[in-house]
Amino acid sequence: xxxxxxxxxxxxxxxxxxxxxxxxxxxxxxxxxxxxxxxxxxxxxxxxxxxxxxxxxxxxxxxxxxxxxxxxxxxxxxxxxxxxxxxxxxxxxxxxxxxxxxxxxxxxxxxxxxxxxxxxxxxxxxxxxxxxxxxxxxxxxxxxxxxxx
Amino acid sequence: xxxxxxxxxxxxxxxxxxxxxxxxxxxxxxxxxxxxxxxxxxxxxxxxxxxxxxxxxxxxxxxxxxxxxxxxxxxxxxxxxxxxxxxxxxxxxxxxxxxxxxxxxxxxxxxxxxxxxxxxxxxxxxxxxxxxxxxxxxxxxxxxxxxxxxxxxxxxxxxxxxxxxx
Numbered sequence: 001x002x003x004x005x006x007x008x009x010x011x012x013x014x015x016x017x018x019x020x021x022x023x024x025x026x027x028x029x030x031x032x033x034x035x036x037x038x039x040x041x042x043x044x045x046x047x048x049x050x051x052x053x054x055x056x057x058x059x060x061x062x063x064x065x066x067x068x069x070x071x072x073x074x075x076x077x078x079x080x081x082x083x084x085x086x087x088x089x090x091x092x093x094x095x096x097x098x099x100x101x102x103x104x105x106x107x108x109x110x111x112x113x114x115x116x117x118x119x120x121x122x123x124x125x126x127x128x129x130x131x132x133x134x135x136x137x138x139x140x141x142x143x144x145x146x147x148x149x
Numbered sequence: 150x151x152x153x154x155x156x157x158x159x160x161x162x163x164x165x166x167x168x169x170x171x172x173x174x175x176x177x178x179x180x181x182x183x184x185x186x187x188x189x190x191x192x193x194x195x196x197x198x199x200x201x202x203x204x205x206x207x208x209x210x211x212x213x214x215x216x217x218x219x220x221x222x223x224x225x226x227x228x229x230x231x232x233x234x235x236x237x238x239x240x241x242x243x244x245x246x247x248x249x250x251x252x253x254x255x256x257x258x259x260x261x262x263x264x265x266x267x268x269x270x271x272x273x274x275x276x277x278x279x280x281x282x283x284x285x286x287x288x289x290x291x292x293x294x295x296x297x298x299x300x301x302x303x304x305x306x307x308x309x310x311x312x313x314x315x
Binding site: 003027028061063064065066067068070109121134135136137138142 | 157255256257258270271272274286288289290291312313314315
Protein backbone atom coordinates (compact mmCIF):
# COMPACT_ATOMS: atom_id res chain seq x y z
CA UNK A 1 0.00 0.00 0.00
CA UNK A 2 2.82 2.37 0.94
CA UNK A 3 4.64 1.67 -2.34
CA UNK A 4 1.49 2.34 -4.34
CA UNK A 5 1.00 5.65 -2.52
CA UNK A 6 4.63 6.64 -3.19
CA UNK A 7 4.21 5.68 -6.84
CA UNK A 8 1.00 7.72 -7.22
CA UNK A 9 2.46 10.81 -5.50
CA UNK A 10 5.60 10.56 -7.67
CA UNK A 11 3.49 10.18 -10.83
CA UNK A 12 1.34 13.16 -9.91
CA UNK A 13 4.41 15.30 -9.11
CA UNK A 14 6.07 14.25 -12.37
CA UNK A 15 3.02 15.12 -14.47
CA UNK A 16 2.18 18.32 -12.57
CA UNK A 17 5.68 19.82 -12.44
CA UNK A 18 6.77 18.33 -15.76
CA UNK A 19 3.84 19.39 -17.92
CA UNK A 20 1.44 21.75 -16.11
CA UNK A 21 3.42 23.89 -13.73
CA UNK A 22 7.03 23.87 -14.91
CA UNK A 23 9.59 25.28 -12.44
CA UNK A 24 12.24 27.58 -13.90
CA UNK A 25 15.10 29.83 -12.84
CA UNK A 26 15.41 33.26 -14.39
CA UNK A 27 18.79 33.74 -16.01
CA UNK A 28 19.53 37.18 -17.38
CA UNK A 29 18.36 40.72 -16.79
CA UNK A 30 15.97 41.22 -19.68
CA UNK A 31 12.87 41.33 -17.42
CA UNK A 32 14.34 43.41 -14.59
CA UNK A 33 13.14 44.88 -12.30
CA UNK A 34 9.89 42.88 -12.54
CA UNK A 35 11.67 39.52 -12.61
CA UNK A 36 15.24 39.77 -11.26
CA UNK A 37 18.10 37.55 -12.39
CA UNK A 38 18.28 34.36 -10.33
CA UNK A 39 14.61 34.38 -9.34
CA UNK A 40 12.56 31.18 -9.26
CA UNK A 41 9.07 30.85 -10.70
CA UNK A 42 6.70 28.37 -12.35
CA UNK A 43 5.33 28.40 -15.87
CA UNK A 44 1.59 27.79 -15.66
CA UNK A 45 0.71 25.97 -18.88
CA UNK A 46 -3.06 26.38 -18.56
CA UNK A 47 -2.90 30.19 -18.52
CA UNK A 48 -4.05 30.46 -22.14
CA UNK A 49 -6.30 27.45 -22.31
CA UNK A 50 -9.42 29.58 -22.76
CA UNK A 51 -7.90 32.96 -23.63
CA UNK A 52 -5.24 34.53 -25.79
CA UNK A 53 -2.08 36.33 -24.67
CA UNK A 54 -2.72 40.08 -24.52
CA UNK A 55 -0.94 43.29 -23.54
CA UNK A 56 0.67 43.55 -20.92
CA UNK A 57 0.81 39.83 -20.03
CA UNK A 58 4.16 38.26 -19.20
CA UNK A 59 4.59 35.02 -21.14
CA UNK A 60 7.07 32.18 -21.46
CA UNK A 61 8.17 31.64 -25.07
CA UNK A 62 9.63 28.25 -25.87
CA UNK A 63 12.46 27.28 -28.17
CA UNK A 64 12.53 23.60 -29.22
CA UNK A 65 11.05 22.45 -25.91
CA UNK A 66 10.36 23.51 -22.37
CA UNK A 67 13.90 23.28 -20.97
CA UNK A 68 14.86 26.75 -22.21
CA UNK A 69 12.30 29.53 -22.47
CA UNK A 70 12.28 33.30 -22.85
CA UNK A 71 10.33 35.35 -20.32
CA UNK A 72 8.88 38.38 -22.12
CA UNK A 73 6.02 40.85 -22.01
CA UNK A 74 3.39 41.00 -24.73
CA UNK A 75 3.19 44.54 -26.11
CA UNK A 76 1.15 43.99 -29.27
CA UNK A 77 -1.26 41.47 -30.74
CA UNK A 78 -1.80 40.30 -34.30
CA UNK A 79 -2.73 43.04 -36.75
CA UNK A 80 -1.45 45.82 -34.49
CA UNK A 81 1.23 48.25 -35.58
CA UNK A 82 4.15 48.37 -33.12
CA UNK A 83 6.76 51.11 -32.93
CA UNK A 84 9.32 52.59 -30.52
CA UNK A 85 10.09 56.32 -30.55
CA UNK A 86 12.84 57.47 -28.19
CA UNK A 87 12.04 54.61 -25.83
CA UNK A 88 8.29 55.11 -25.87
CA UNK A 89 6.01 52.34 -27.12
CA UNK A 90 3.41 53.22 -29.74
CA UNK A 91 0.65 50.82 -30.79
CA UNK A 92 -1.32 51.82 -33.87
CA UNK A 93 0.15 55.30 -33.48
CA UNK A 94 -1.02 55.71 -29.84
CA UNK A 95 1.50 56.02 -27.02
CA UNK A 96 1.18 53.26 -24.42
CA UNK A 97 1.90 53.92 -20.76
CA UNK A 98 4.25 51.24 -19.42
CA UNK A 99 4.58 51.46 -15.64
CA UNK A 100 6.69 48.27 -15.54
CA UNK A 101 9.56 49.90 -17.50
CA UNK A 102 11.72 51.52 -14.81
CA UNK A 103 15.09 51.97 -16.50
CA UNK A 104 15.82 54.74 -19.03
CA UNK A 105 15.23 53.69 -22.63
CA UNK A 106 15.95 55.46 -25.91
CA UNK A 107 15.00 52.77 -28.40
CA UNK A 108 13.83 53.56 -31.90
CA UNK A 109 12.13 50.92 -33.99
CA UNK A 110 10.30 51.70 -37.20
CA UNK A 111 6.65 50.77 -37.30
CA UNK A 112 5.78 47.18 -38.23
CA UNK A 113 2.60 45.15 -38.26
CA UNK A 114 2.32 42.01 -36.14
CA UNK A 115 1.50 39.07 -38.39
CA UNK A 116 -1.52 36.81 -38.06
CA UNK A 117 -1.12 34.20 -35.34
CA UNK A 118 1.70 36.13 -33.65
CA UNK A 119 2.30 38.40 -30.66
CA UNK A 120 5.03 40.99 -30.23
CA UNK A 121 7.11 40.49 -27.09
CA UNK A 122 9.70 42.67 -25.36
CA UNK A 123 11.54 42.55 -22.04
CA UNK A 124 10.94 45.13 -19.29
CA UNK A 125 14.62 46.05 -19.05
CA UNK A 126 15.31 48.27 -22.05
CA UNK A 127 18.41 49.97 -20.75
CA UNK A 128 20.65 48.14 -23.21
CA UNK A 129 20.89 48.97 -26.95
CA UNK A 130 17.97 47.50 -28.92
CA UNK A 131 20.43 45.34 -30.93
CA UNK A 132 21.41 43.50 -27.75
CA UNK A 133 17.87 42.77 -26.61
CA UNK A 134 15.77 39.79 -27.66
CA UNK A 135 12.48 41.21 -28.86
CA UNK A 136 10.15 40.61 -31.75
CA UNK A 137 7.13 38.79 -32.96
CA UNK A 138 6.66 35.14 -32.24
CA UNK A 139 4.02 32.60 -33.08
CA UNK A 140 1.32 32.15 -30.42
CA UNK A 141 2.03 28.42 -30.64
CA UNK A 142 5.35 29.13 -28.93
CA UNK A 143 3.70 30.77 -25.94
CA UNK A 144 3.91 28.03 -23.28
CA UNK A 145 2.00 29.91 -20.59
CA UNK A 146 2.74 32.55 -18.02
CA UNK A 147 4.62 32.82 -14.72
CA UNK A 148 2.59 31.97 -11.62
CA UNK A 149 3.43 35.32 -9.95
CA UNK B 150 2.81 -10.29 0.38
CA UNK B 151 4.86 -13.01 -1.30
CA UNK B 152 3.08 -12.32 -4.59
CA UNK B 153 3.89 -8.60 -4.39
CA UNK B 154 7.54 -9.47 -3.76
CA UNK B 155 7.65 -11.71 -6.83
CA UNK B 156 5.93 -9.02 -8.87
CA UNK B 157 8.46 -6.39 -7.79
CA UNK B 158 11.35 -8.76 -8.53
CA UNK B 159 9.87 -9.44 -11.95
CA UNK B 160 9.56 -5.71 -12.72
CA UNK B 161 13.13 -5.13 -11.50
CA UNK B 162 14.50 -7.93 -13.70
CA UNK B 163 12.56 -6.55 -16.66
CA UNK B 164 13.96 -3.04 -16.12
CA UNK B 165 17.53 -4.37 -15.80
CA UNK B 166 17.02 -6.45 -18.95
CA UNK B 167 15.77 -3.48 -20.96
CA UNK B 168 18.60 -1.25 -19.65
CA UNK B 169 21.22 -3.87 -20.55
CA UNK B 170 19.85 -4.44 -24.04
CA UNK B 171 19.77 -0.66 -24.65
CA UNK B 172 23.36 -0.33 -23.47
CA UNK B 173 24.64 -3.23 -25.58
CA UNK B 174 22.62 -2.42 -28.71
CA UNK B 175 22.22 1.39 -28.87
CA UNK B 176 19.28 2.55 -30.92
CA UNK B 177 19.66 4.82 -33.93
CA UNK B 178 18.30 7.64 -31.78
CA UNK B 179 21.11 7.14 -29.30
CA UNK B 180 23.69 7.10 -32.10
CA UNK B 181 22.32 10.40 -33.43
CA UNK B 182 22.35 11.90 -29.92
CA UNK B 183 25.98 10.85 -29.52
CA UNK B 184 26.95 12.99 -32.53
CA UNK B 185 25.37 15.99 -30.82
CA UNK B 186 27.17 15.26 -27.56
CA UNK B 187 30.45 15.12 -29.47
CA UNK B 188 29.67 18.45 -31.14
CA UNK B 189 28.87 19.94 -27.74
CA UNK B 190 32.10 18.59 -26.27
CA UNK B 191 34.28 19.80 -29.13
CA UNK B 192 32.75 23.26 -29.39
CA UNK B 193 33.10 23.84 -25.64
CA UNK B 194 36.37 25.27 -24.42
CA UNK B 195 37.97 25.31 -21.00
CA UNK B 196 40.21 28.23 -19.93
CA UNK B 197 43.14 25.79 -19.64
CA UNK B 198 42.86 24.47 -23.22
CA UNK B 199 46.25 24.45 -24.94
CA UNK B 200 46.87 25.03 -28.65
CA UNK B 201 47.38 21.32 -29.35
CA UNK B 202 43.96 20.45 -27.87
CA UNK B 203 42.45 23.41 -29.73
CA UNK B 204 43.77 22.19 -33.10
CA UNK B 205 42.60 18.63 -32.36
CA UNK B 206 39.09 19.79 -31.50
CA UNK B 207 38.97 22.07 -34.54
CA UNK B 208 39.81 19.12 -36.80
CA UNK B 209 37.36 16.82 -35.04
CA UNK B 210 34.45 19.26 -35.43
CA UNK B 211 34.84 18.99 -39.21
CA UNK B 212 34.56 15.20 -39.12
CA UNK B 213 30.97 15.44 -37.87
CA UNK B 214 29.79 17.12 -41.07
CA UNK B 215 29.00 15.79 -44.50
CA UNK B 216 30.80 17.31 -47.44
CA UNK B 217 29.36 19.72 -48.43
CA UNK B 218 27.09 20.70 -45.55
CA UNK B 219 24.44 23.37 -45.86
CA UNK B 220 24.44 25.98 -43.10
CA UNK B 221 21.64 28.53 -42.78
CA UNK B 222 22.22 31.13 -40.11
CA UNK B 223 21.77 34.51 -41.81
CA UNK B 224 22.01 36.47 -38.52
CA UNK B 225 25.36 34.85 -37.76
CA UNK B 226 26.68 35.54 -41.29
CA UNK B 227 26.54 31.90 -42.33
CA UNK B 228 24.60 30.85 -45.38
CA UNK B 229 25.38 28.32 -48.08
CA UNK B 230 27.30 25.11 -48.58
CA UNK B 231 30.51 24.56 -46.68
CA UNK B 232 33.24 21.95 -46.84
CA UNK B 233 34.56 20.18 -43.74
CA UNK B 234 37.71 22.29 -43.91
CA UNK B 235 35.72 25.49 -44.05
CA UNK B 236 33.59 24.43 -41.08
CA UNK B 237 36.69 23.49 -39.08
CA UNK B 238 38.33 26.79 -39.94
CA UNK B 239 35.19 28.76 -39.04
CA UNK B 240 34.82 26.91 -35.73
CA UNK B 241 38.51 27.43 -34.94
CA UNK B 242 38.33 31.12 -35.73
CA UNK B 243 35.12 31.55 -33.67
CA UNK B 244 36.56 29.63 -30.69
CA UNK B 245 39.75 31.71 -30.72
CA UNK B 246 37.70 34.79 -29.72
CA UNK B 247 36.72 33.13 -26.44
CA UNK B 248 38.74 32.16 -23.38
CA UNK B 249 35.95 29.89 -22.18
CA UNK B 250 32.94 28.36 -23.93
CA UNK B 251 30.15 26.08 -22.82
CA UNK B 252 27.94 24.67 -25.57
CA UNK B 253 24.88 22.91 -24.22
CA UNK B 254 22.04 21.22 -26.08
CA UNK B 255 18.48 20.83 -24.79
CA UNK B 256 15.18 19.32 -25.88
CA UNK B 257 16.47 17.15 -28.72
CA UNK B 258 13.53 15.88 -30.74
CA UNK B 259 14.59 13.24 -33.22
CA UNK B 260 12.49 12.01 -36.12
CA UNK B 261 13.41 9.67 -38.96
CA UNK B 262 11.46 10.90 -42.02
CA UNK B 263 13.29 8.50 -44.35
CA UNK B 264 15.61 5.56 -44.01
CA UNK B 265 19.08 6.72 -42.92
CA UNK B 266 17.93 10.33 -42.55
CA UNK B 267 17.38 11.99 -39.16
CA UNK B 268 15.61 15.30 -38.61
CA UNK B 269 16.54 16.84 -35.26
CA UNK B 270 15.14 19.96 -33.61
CA UNK B 271 16.88 21.26 -30.51
CA UNK B 272 17.77 24.27 -28.41
CA UNK B 273 21.44 25.22 -28.34
CA UNK B 274 22.88 27.49 -25.69
CA UNK B 275 26.33 29.02 -25.88
CA UNK B 276 27.68 30.68 -22.75
CA UNK B 277 31.17 31.85 -22.00
CA UNK B 278 33.67 34.64 -21.83
CA UNK B 279 35.35 36.41 -24.71
CA UNK B 280 39.09 37.08 -24.68
CA UNK B 281 38.25 40.72 -23.86
CA UNK B 282 36.35 39.58 -20.75
CA UNK B 283 32.82 40.08 -22.13
CA UNK B 284 30.21 37.53 -21.00
CA UNK B 285 28.14 35.89 -23.74
CA UNK B 286 24.88 33.99 -23.52
CA UNK B 287 23.30 33.08 -26.84
CA UNK B 288 20.36 30.74 -27.39
CA UNK B 289 19.19 29.41 -30.74
CA UNK B 290 16.70 26.85 -31.94
CA UNK B 291 18.31 24.60 -34.52
CA UNK B 292 16.93 22.23 -37.09
CA UNK B 293 19.49 19.71 -38.25
CA UNK B 294 19.38 17.08 -40.93
CA UNK B 295 21.72 14.13 -40.51
CA UNK B 296 22.50 11.39 -42.99
CA UNK B 297 23.83 7.95 -42.23
CA UNK B 298 26.86 6.92 -44.26
CA UNK B 299 28.93 3.81 -43.48
CA UNK B 300 27.03 3.30 -40.19
CA UNK B 301 27.88 6.82 -38.99
CA UNK B 302 25.64 9.87 -38.79
CA UNK B 303 26.82 13.16 -40.35
CA UNK B 304 25.30 16.63 -40.28
CA UNK B 305 24.16 17.51 -43.79
CA UNK B 306 22.15 20.63 -42.98
CA UNK B 307 22.00 22.96 -39.99
CA UNK B 308 19.47 25.77 -39.91
CA UNK B 309 18.83 28.40 -37.25
CA UNK B 310 15.10 28.82 -36.65
CA UNK B 311 13.99 32.36 -35.92
CA UNK B 312 11.99 32.41 -32.67
CA UNK B 313 11.67 36.19 -32.35
CA UNK B 314 11.56 38.32 -35.46
CA UNK B 315 12.16 42.06 -35.00
